[in-house]
Amino acid sequence: MPGSGAVTRNTLRRQIADALRDEVLAARLPPGTEFTVKQIAETYEVSATPVREALVDLSAQGLLESVQHRGFRVRTYSVEDYRGMIEARALVVDGIFRRLVERGMAVGSGERLVSVRRRAEEARRAAQSGSLEVLIGYDLRFWRELSGLVGNTYISEFLHRIRVQCWVFSVPHLQRATAAEIRRALWDGHGELVDAVTRADAEEARRIVHAYDQHGLDWAAGL
Template identity: 55%
Template sequence: MPEAGGPAMPVRRSSLRQQIADALRDEVLTGRLQAGRHFTVKEIAELYGVSATPVREALVDLAAQGLLDVEQHRGFQVRQLTAADFRALSEARLFIVEAAFRLMGERGMGDLPADAVASVRRRAEAAAGAAHAGSLDVLVGCDLRFWRELTAIGGNPHICEFLDRIRTQTWLYAVPHLRALRDPAGVCWAGHVALVDAVAARDTAAAYALTIEADVHTRALIEKLAPARS
């Protein structure tokens, strides 16, 4: 995040609310805007050279996503998650995923739009490539888009929204620990393409197993790294 008074990324006048929210979301999820950081609507508005209204709306949106906490009469703070929060989020995600795959197994997956599967596969390849290369900034964005599109294939927007919120918050906790690594290349889960292949083949058992594998890998990695930073 640029320092106050310094050059800021120019923001177009269209859809200011979404643009500001996207810019700040990227700063939070990549760890450049660190947990515990305080700021006000006025500070962000001055930083981007816009009025307070779209900034306030953008910050409220990010708070609704669980990335910011609203501080009464003080502004906003980047949310600080604990190891217990991380475990609870992972457990909640697996609970919903298990139920979703069970329903798919009972009802069948039906016709899968070829264009949607192709798009998810591109996201998978990009996310896996970023994981192998250790490009955290790229990985966070690609991974979130991958899971968002993959979940959307299931057709339930409420499940999609819930899982996206959880995964966003788990990245919020995980990124600072990953950034502490000298070389993060190859340490993050990179089975995205195999998961797409399982979904495309309508193999719900294999898809669920890979989802569990991703969660177990990530939890073990972050829980191993977390004590080193405490």
């Protein structure tokens, strides 16, 4: 079939990018780790082209940085970077809730709230049990689906990228903490936020998100 080679390569590109993103989020590729296209291609037993494209994609998302003549390196974020991420997402999320109240949610949002609520409960359970890797998956899906209610894919993608970066910063620190410290550090107010959105209560939603952001800032201040 014409173009089938390009389709296969693009599929590999996404699969490799997804796999490497999971490795970074789990800190199995911790900040500062360096590798080459050749090493990744050999690990996944694929050609260099989709690997190079996947690494460029992850660099554009802020997870990797190119190292001249040496390949790529997992990006290291500072506490100041983390504060900037929280400020950026806070400004956008505040606009989302204002939009939801003033103009209403996108068509089909009522049905989608059922899925968002399910993600919220799964994330809450993972946070309360201290299951970090499980929480990351549910948390990212929760916020992506919640921001998707506004019906603007640019906003949803922007917030998703920032949340991935927040977790890249957080995970190495959390992995060095005790189980009790991890449970205290993890936010579990997903369900309350869904309740506020369901009621179209923008002020309550903003209050919850502000508390969420402050929770993250307070935690980072103690590192």
